[in-house]
Amino acid sequence: MVAWTEFERATIESIFSKMDYEDVGPAALSRCLVVYPWTQRYFAKFGNLYNAEAIQANPMVAAHGKTVLHGLDRAVKNMDNIKAIYAELSVLHSEKLHVDPDNFKLLADCLTIVVAARMGKDFTADVQAAFQKFLAVVVSSLGRQYH
């Protein structure tokens, strides 16, 4: 069980309620594919990932970025039960998608950078701490069912 303070709960809720999913999802995923190019191994069927411009213009990457970000909604709405909520998704990533769980942290870091860029000064150190704690719990839960 993860202990959340009132500040952390309020911060997570605020960030996600104000977030433009259409913008942040694609930005985070495409940044991940550019900054950590080995992550492209999971997207062989996505067409042109040849360079940074192609990745950022790729509609399949954009669509998948939104899917991934909306996947976080369940965790935002069930912060006291993230491990259970993501059990099925964890099995999916392990058994079907065969994603190395180290990659979850890479995407989480890119999401942090994108949110920092959108929020500017509002992304204070305390807000960052809450956001990174939330993502760490998500990342841990997604890796939980690997064996």
Place this chain on the structure above:
Amino acid sequence: MSLSVKDKKIIKAFFGTISSKAEDVGKEALSRTLVVYPQTKTYFSHWKDLSPGSDKVRKHGGVIMEGIANAVENIDDLSAGLLTLSELHAFMLRIDPANFKIINHNILVAFAMLFPGDFTPEVHVSVDKFLSQLALALSEKYR
């Protein structure tokens, strides 16, 4: 993952862009390191005020960014250029090199916050590579 000609060009240009706000970047990066990764406070037990934006934190953030600017000047041979700083960190400060990853992450966050338009994915990857090489050069003298 060594630095290409393109990486070096991007890095020199970006650090030129941020140079006027280098102290701000350093202050943000160090503040976040101390708040988001509280175990790093153990290296600053001799400071009274570790709050984000305190005078000491601001000044020290500036010192760190000066070191990084120096590394940009020495980008073609980081090991040689950072020899003295590596000896300082290895024998005097004895900071566990795992912490270099932490402050590097927070430097990237500070860049994203303060220069959202300039810190594109292409710039991000080159800067990330550079900071990793920097950390490696800084760890040279440890053992």
